[in-house]
Amino acid sequence: METLDIKLPQMALLYGLCLLPWLLLRLIGLRLSRDIGIGILRMSIQLALVGIYLKTLFDLNNPWLNGLWILVMLLVADFSILRRAGLKVRYFILATFIAIASSILLSTAYLVILVIQPAHFYDARYIVPLAGMILGNCLQANVIALERFYSALRKNENEYTTFLMLGATRREAVRPYFREAVKAAINPTIAGMATMGLVSLPGMMTGQILGGSEPWLAVKYQIAIMICIFTSSTLAGIINLTLSLKIAFNAYDVLREEVIKKS
Amino acid sequence: MPPIIRFDQVSVTNHEKTLLADISFTLRPGEKAVLCGKSGSGKSSVLRTLLGLHPLKSGRVYFQETLLTPASVQTIRSCTAYIGQEPILGADSVREALLLPFQFKIHRSRQPNETQLIEVLQRLQLPKDILNRDSKRISGGEKQRIALARGLLLDKKLYLLDEVTSALDEDSKQVVFEVFSDPQLTVLSVAHDPEWLKRCDIVFELDAGRLTEVKPNGNT
Incomplete structure (x- = not known):
């Protein structure tokens, strides 16, 4: 059709x-x-x-060119995440890159190699749009995770310090803000999955139907992409926050003011 | 007896502002010391520096002869109870607030039982039914005593008390004074209350981050 x-x-x-x-x-x-x-x-x-x-x-359809394109998308996304989360790029760029790249590569590779199984795993028709869609959603989730975490930490600095004084390690002391930030980051994806098809027809499915695909095929792709978005957003959010803990604090667990942009 | 705290020519700055300038003092186990001085003289900075919350510009801080370093800071914090002027309970109910530190790995094996909870409340003249009350709906004085009770439950070597009696009425103050006059407890405090000053062994006078006078108190 x-x-x-x-x-x-x-x-x-x-x-x-x-x-x-x-x-x-x-x-x-x-x-x-x-x-x-x-x-x-x-x-x-x-x-x-x-x-x-x-x-x-x-x-x-060159694997190197496709890979290079994904790399460019990843770098643009990393800069965008840090700018929007109010964190200084020079401190967090490596942590964010590792978090986003590992999560995107894992979920895209899983989807393309194990689930869709095209003739060539690097087929641009699959990996470029799928990685792009997953990355776009992952970006939103990571902006929310980092922004929520560091603004909660600054707002509750006295509480965080109290936890440290009560014998908490840095990880234990940040745990309540860490959990809230991850929850806030993945909530839109979970809510989106729960209402999918009821409130609106998802974009990719609509696109595929307009492109001539059978509705069932479009539905399967939509489910696949949502699961990958959920997986990569959760992984990237947790990895990014975890890696950032090593950067954002001094050796005595005090938040370094210089790593956060002045609002 | 070796000192529990030793400040050796400690200077601390924050954003170019001098918080502490060349401070040296020692505190031995069982001693009660109080830091006095005007607002901004550096009293709370002494307590915060010992807990690693202010990076040192120069000098050395020792806790039980262990140098304060990133590697030792958590041990020092876990041996110390810091109770501030406006304590943060960090939990919904009073019971959860008292048990909060025991969620952390370092104290997990020492979880107090119900009897111990009630005992510590009684020591600070708090009713046992306060355990199930919402921590946001108790008075400032009760909050202060809950924070002190939490510190006592942890059975620490050193108590750092930062104007803890400011929200307390006269009766509650007396209770707190009695509890912390225990010869087993070592206390470094920030206070203005004349009675607490009288009860302390050492009075440190601070002015613009400098330790100007150390008065061994003749009343104890």
């Missing part, structure tokens, strides 16, 4: 649909023309570029 192409005049018609919300926003006194214009332009350019590189990657 072929997916119907959207031709250029129809694309123009699609952009025209934006005029409706734009007009409504003006009517209620919200002058967002510039932001809307920039948003739509950026989306179009970025996706066009994605289209170009994905086509190139798929055409060449």
